[in-house]
Amino acid sequence: MSAAAAARLILIQLHEVMASRLHAQGKLNQVVDIIGNALDSEVCSIYLLREGMLELFATRGLNQAAVHVTRLGVGEGLTGTIAQNIETLNLAEAATHPEFQYRPETGEEKFHSFAGVPIVRRERAIGVLTVQHTDPRRYEEIEIEALQTVAMVLAELIHNAGLVDGEAAGDDASTLSGQELMTGLQLVKGLGRGQAVFHQPRIVIEQTVAEDTEAERQRLYLAFDKMREQIDQMANQAEFGVEGEHEQVLETYKMFAYDEGWSRRINEAIDSGLTAEAAIERVQQRTRMRMREIQDPLLADRMHDLEDLANRLLRIVSGQLGTAASSGLRGDSILIAKNLGPAELLEYDKRRLKGVVLEEGSLTAHVVIVARAMGIPVLGRVRNARGMIRDGDELLLDGDIGQLAIRPNQAVLDAFDARYARNREKQAVYARMRDVEPFTSDGTRIEVMINAGLRDDIPMLSLSGADGIGLFRTEFQFLVSAALPQRDRQARLYRDVLEAAGDKPVIFRTVDIGGDKSLPYLRVETGREDENPAMGWRALRLALEREGLLKVQARALLEAAAGRTLNVMFPLVSEPWEFYQARAVFERQLAFLHGQKRKLPEAIHYGVMLEVPALAEMLDQLLPELSFISIGTNDLTQFLFAADRANPKLAERYDWVSPSILRFLARVVATTAGHDVKLGVCGEMGGRRLEALALLGLGFRRLSITPAAVGPIKELVSRINLAELQRDMAGWIASPPVDMRSTLRAWAEQRGMEVE
Structure with missing residues (x-):
């Protein structure tokens, strides 16, 4: 049986549970039974994030008395490690893992094998889904993929029922006021002043389980056609004035857009019973998990390109709002994003785009090469920028020293303007x-x-x-x-x-x-990883x-x-x-x-x-x-x-x-x-x-x-x-x-x- 077929069998039953009149706890109790039976696993448990702790919310196989009693901190034990790192664990012998912790109230001492996947919503873990078995064995890849697909559907059920903590503290910038200074990595030098504009509004997937998989597949094919048409059009219309490596970047980017392996993985997710939107998000989640494991900076940058394309495809298929580029910049602007693809940057009016601030980003990223060609300063690795900045905030970006001033006071504004003027004067002297x-x-x-x-x-x-x-x-x-x-x-x-x-x-x-x-x-085969490259x-x-x-x-x-x-x-x-x-x-x-x-x-x-x-x-x-x-x-x-x-x-x-x-x-x-x-x-x-x-x-x-x-x-x-x-x-x-x-x-x- 394929991973898609295994997941589909579970999703059909889950769909019936979600449509029932049962209260949330009753639904979760049925969910663990469905998963345990489908995977022939003696234990299936769901932990949810409540008051900053992972609470055992439902289980099949562990002591029922431990439900709502056993609690783990994020980062504590195997379950906490999964939530903290947003990663999958698959262990033949759970006790051998350095983060293993034994909780006697659960009665889990007789179980050896362990597998767990994070339940993710809006890029953060809101819970963990785990399975265990008495025999020491690693779960098959088919079973792990089925768990990951189920976890995605569970995220919708859990959120709609209001069972977990709200958005993480600091994610909401509405209460922020006063000047803030943030630092980051200088990716493209230069000075920029403008109003904060968020590159991408969050896309909310309203439905995860498909009613008609063939209809979802057709929606996906149409979205792919439209996305590829957009990419081709942008690559043909991009104007830099001088030929360069940014053109090769766009060719590589187009290669991803036409990659058959990527589209096949999304199709397989649809086969498992997901809607087109959920299938794209499912593959995107897998990409994010892989990115966290990648040490190679260049390969990580290419994975970011794939994430950029997935975001574009998701916006097209969902019909939800596009990026800020689609509505146009109203004045001098500094763009805020987690990361940015090279083609997405090209959508903006470079006469009004005065700078880019990224929560991620690296010197070798494709978007940096394109930004340099466009003459736009870029600051990267600005942690929690999207949490600290409000839409429309005044920003001063100093790419020369790697600093960002948010909602600057008048003294800082005057100093920045004076420095900008001095720079222009000095540049005039140097130009002579x-x-x-x-x-x-x-x-x-x-x-x-x-x-x-x-x-x-x-x-x-x-x-x-x-x-x-x-x-x-x-x-x-x-x-x-x-x-x-x-x-x-x-x-x-x-x-x-x-x-x-x-x-x-x-x-x-x-x-x-x-x-x-x-x-x-x-x-390069060195026999080992270079500890000091x-x-x-x-x-x-x-x-x-x-x-x-x-x-x-x-x-x-x-x-x-x-x-x-x-x-x-x-x-x-x-x-x-x-x-x-x-x-x-x-x-x-x-x-x-x-x-x-x-x-x-x-x-x-x-x-x-x-x-x-x-x-x-x-x-x-x-x-x-x-x-x-x-x-x-x-x-x-x-x-x-x-x-x-x-x-x-x-x-x-x-x-x-x-x-x-x-x-x-x-x-x-x-x-x-x-x-x-x-x-x-x-x-x-x-x-x-x-x-x-x-x-x-x-x-x-x-x-x-x-x-x-x-x-x-x-x-x-x-x-x-x-x-x-x-x-x-x-x-x-x-x-x-x-x-x-x-x-x-x-x-x-x-x-x-x-x-x-």
Whole structure:
């Protein structure tokens, strides 16, 4: 028997119970008997959330005296764990689970097997449905899916009967007043001011059990057709001004919309006896549970895309209100959402959309790539934003520092407006630096380049007046693709970048994937999960193992650079032999193209990223082979201090201008002196004015930074007397002050420089 058939048998009987005149308790008493009989399970119990505790409300098989007596906290015991994590448990031996708790009043000591599913309404657990058996056995997948379907129908019965607590405290923003400040993750930088608009009203499913499954199926097919038509139309009409990876994002999104596996799962849920709306929600609940288990951030982002499509399909099939985009924005607005799909963002009028606030979201999310292309600031990971904000509240979104002001008072409004005005004034000053070459006041030319990774970044080369692209992250194309990008597609991107850059140099970093940037279509077998992915099987280590991956990229880069100079940089090099092996891959592809009489690059310059401290000890061996070295200060810092930069407790603990880092960098500068090798920094450190001051004082003459930092760094360079700075820095390195940051700040302030 299939899962759908098993669930359908139970739902037919449940439908009769729900339609009866029995009171709620009587209905639940019958429900546990129906489920127990259908699954041949000796115990079936329902726990409901009342006064913040999970109360045993009905049972078949446990002591009846325990009903309304046994209570568990959310997170307590197996049942509490299911409610807290909104997850399913399926155990052959319940007592082996670390959260197992024995309640003697229930008489459950003779039962070994245990399975439980959450009863979910509006994305929160309002109860738990459990089954138990004396024999140690795991319940079949068919039985678990039947339980999950039944739990969904029970949620409707329980809610309508008013048996559980109301909405969780804090979910209702109607009583909120006064100013609130919230923080989040900077996803797209920028400032935005506007009225709060909620992206999506909650959709209430009025009926879960189907009267006619074929009629429900037809409603679903029509909704799918309409949804796919909408997605195609949006993808065709989207206007960004510049081609880019956001177009690939939309193609991947469309792939989900046409995914047969997804539509088949919804059809199977209809087969079990659910309405079209309930079937979509049933599959969506399963997706949410899977999302909670996913550690891979990229795969989690793709699951969010699927959730976005499910929401769209649910709105269409139910005929309920659409998103706020359907009624249009009435003025300057900040959009509030749990999460957002790329196509949903495109529905909004970008002239009035001034920012986006997400309760979830990540730097690699598809919606972030699209928002960046649209020039809309985005703040993510703002916990309980939908609970703290009311529709129409005045909001100030500061994507530069990751802060959101809700219902700001006049003083905060004035300060924000003043900052916004100052930013505009500063941007005007920095804009005037666009065509000014960055010379220090005593005549030393500094190279100021940009970091890039998307086609959207390329126009910033001319807009900022940068000297070139010091780091082009090639992995972004891999991260937004549904499958490994083909060679011709890679070559097209690289060729477009080189053509857009014109005479300015572009340094392509070979693909840096693996670790925390894993790809679902490229599984790496390490034998175990990396406990510290930053130090794991990633970047050049992975590329050398998967030589086919590096070989395809090498050919694509060589073909794209035909008739031009190609600059190639290898990431995470630890020892010279890794560089030699990687260069050999390129040389073999070069020989192949030569044999094919293909046009070749005029010159090829090879370089490395110095991120692993061990490489500094071997630079004397490698320098004759290199054209340039770029120091990745983000990774280098965490390796030097053994401090995971993803750990919030350590994020602010170690200072980029601490003497230990500056001494290490000074030693690298000294090692490369006298060699025809360009030395630069391509980490975030170079884009901060005070840190850039320290780097220039150490002897660095090339900085590769974010496009927004080019103007500020150029302006700083013009104020520096480099000879004086280097002399003082040498003294500080030899005899470090107590607080290097304060010392640098005071030095700059004495000379009228703003460094913060």
